[in-house]
Amino acid sequence: MSNNSFVRKESSEHERALLARSDRHLACGIRSASINPAYSMVITGGKGARVTDASGNEYLDYLLGSGPMFLGHAHPAMVAAVQQRVAEGNSFLLTNDAAIDLAETLSETVPCAEKISFHNSGSEATYFALRLARAYRKRDKMLKFEGAYHGMHDHALMSAQWTMKPADFPHAVPNSAGIPVQTREDVVIAPFNDLETTIEIIRTHADELGCVMVEPLCRTFVPRPGFLQGLRDVTRALDIPLVFDEVVTGFRLALGGAQEFYGVVPDLCAGAKAISGGLPFGFVGGRADIMDLAGRAGVEAGNHVRLTGTYSGNVLAASVASALIQELKAPGLYEQVNSRGQRLKNALTDLLRSADIPAQVIGEATAFQPWFIDHEVYDHRSSLGLHWKRHFKLQDLLLDRGILKGQEKFFVSTVHSDADIDLTIAALADSMDELKAV
Ligand SMILES: Cc1ncc(COP(=O)(O)O)c(C=O)c1O
Incomplete structure (x- = not known):
């Protein structure tokens, strides 16, 4: 059960038709790189820290278009x-x-x-x-x-x-x-x-x-x-x-x-x-x-x-x-976004530790990633051999709870509010048992 009220709607007929057209006409279906095919979606818009799909699901967005939407969608x-x-x-x-x-x-x-x-x-x-x-x-x-x-x-x-x-x-x-x-x-x-x-x-x-x-x-x-x-x-x-x-x-x-x-x-x-x-x-x-x-x-x-x-x-x-x-250039902007990002990064670290899931959460406050591995990660070779199933599963678990992250980093934007961070921490906490079970 999720702590927030999000219930993911099944893919609508309209969205499935769009996905079929994407497969027919796009050489690599832009979606293929970043989402489990079982969660395929077509994004129809974004506002602030949230994006909407063609089935009417609204996700809190930590993918941020792979980083560009640092100030949020449609600023x-x-x-x-x-x-x-x-x-x-x-x-x-x-x-x-x-x-x-x-x-x-x-x-x-x-x-x-x-x-x-x-x-x-x-x-x-x-x-x-x-x-x-x-x-x-x-x-x-x-x-x-x-x-x-x-x-x-x-x-x-x-x-x-x-x-x-x-x-x-x-x-x-x-x-x-x-x-x-x-x-x-x-x-x-x-x-x-x-x-x-x-x-x-x-x-x-x-x-x-x-x-x-x-x-x-x-x-x-x-x-x-x-x-x-x-x-x-x-x-x-x-x-x-x-x-x-x-x-x-x-x-x-x-x-x-x-x-x-x-x-x-x-x-x-x-x-x-x-x-x-x-x-x-x-x-x-x-x-x-x-x-x-x-x-x-x-x-x-x-x-x-x-x-x-x-x-x-x-x-x-x-x-x-x-x-x-x-x-x-707004005064205090970087302090605020970094402190919110750091809070999320720390919370994720603590949750994984409490759940006894081997992981290293590394990066900086607004661009970080959990590596599901039991030793220090400091370069490419030390990152090899990670627990791929957990790596992919985290994204699915968060999508089920209304949160979109890429398969790599959490990108935090200047428009993620304290309440958004709280909601994300709750969704992460709620995901730990299933993540560990993988
Ligand atoms: C560090 C780095 N350099 C270059 C690129 C390529 O940028 P673009 O996708 O705009 O071509 C990326 C894209 O993610 C990146 O992360």
């Missing part, structure tokens, strides 16, 4: 920004005022971002950060960490989070079909949180490396004290650009992202989700001498990096991002 500032600009035209290819405003704001807000380029997703942002770094270094290889996810391009999908059978370091394995075999040679893999081994790999491959790219919070593996600073020191000494993938952490951990939160400033960063309002958006920010390779300086130096496309600096996405950054 009034986002809606107003879109409404104001959409009627005035929104795609010109030429530089527009909204993009200039946002670039200026990003430069003032993100520590490493002396200059900015705009893109349409997190994947594009990491891809173009990589290209900029390679051009600057005139070297082709990328070092990334095992288990880190940087998006869907070829290099990003080497030894990413779906690596069940890792190769010996520094060898990479592809996480998708269709990636050219050559890419294995272009990606060097290191263990997150193992500074000594990583430095050894960086030094060995220094003459080939175009960049070191890292998710500062790698999935939910928290960087050990000194790890990011150690990367900073060795990359600076060797003049290899250090790239932070801040697609998740940017504007979420702090206004200045992980670089502000952990106090380590990279050469380049890729950003996207938390200020996108859910619109297609990404950016690269970084040192002017590297970013300038995308402009006239790059042409004059015979080292020009091409990275713009039709929608770069899209007026709607730029206007929304500027509006949401203003919202995030």
Whole structure:
């Protein structure tokens, strides 16, 4: 029995018909990645911290579109920004005022971002950060960490989070079909949180490396004290650009992202989700001498990096991002969201411990995850061998209680109220017996 009043409605005829059309027309049915097929749903809308499905179920949402809805669904500032600009035209290819405003704001807000380029997703942002770094270094290889996810391009999908059978370091394995075999040679893999081994790999491959790219919070593996600073020191000494993938952490951990939160400033960063309002958006920010390779300086130096496309600096996405950054500047906002997230994270830790379910709840206050495993989890390899049935079951149990979480993180938003957190803790408490029984 649930402690809250939610009773999940069976999938309606209308929703089943929509799902059948999705299967017929969508190559991978967007739903397939994140929900148990038995709970397949079609989302019809979202408001604040809640989303609604086509059968009329309303869920308290900790998936948040995989992070972008950090300020909640249909935030009034986002809606107003879109409404104001959409009627005035929104795609010109030429530089527009909204993009200039946002670039200026990003430069003032993100520590490493002396200059900015705009893109349409997190994947594009990491891809173009990589290209900029390679051009600057005139070297082709990328070092990334095992288990880190940087998006869907070829290099990003080497030894990413779906690596069940890792190769010996520094060898990479592809996480998708269709990636050219050559890419294995272009990606060097290191263990997150193992500074000594990583430095050894960086030094060995220094003459080939175009960049070191890292998710500062790698999935939910928290960087050990000194790890990011150690990367900073060795990359600076060797003049290899250090790239932070801040697609998740940017504007979420702090206004200045992980670089502000952990106090380590990279050469380049890729950003996207938390200020996108859910619109297609990404950016690269970084040192002017590297970013300038995308402009006239790059042409004059015979080292020009091409990275713009039709929608770069899209007026709607730029206007929304500027509006949401203003919202995030509200005094006390980060203190409040972090304290609510931390309360939920602590409660989950305590409940699992009391129920005697082996688990590690790791990550930061607004992006954390329970790993159902009986030892410390600090990198990809230490996370292998988790209790997959419990991992999947938690999502089902919460859906039964009106709570939507992804298969990985709990994302906490600025619009999850104290009452929402209480309700979630009650639903979690109510789920423990069934979770343990799995
Ligand atoms: C750390 C990180 N980098 C890159 C990406 C790719 O972003 P997008 O899905 O916008 O392409 C993601 C997406 O989840 C991510 O978590």
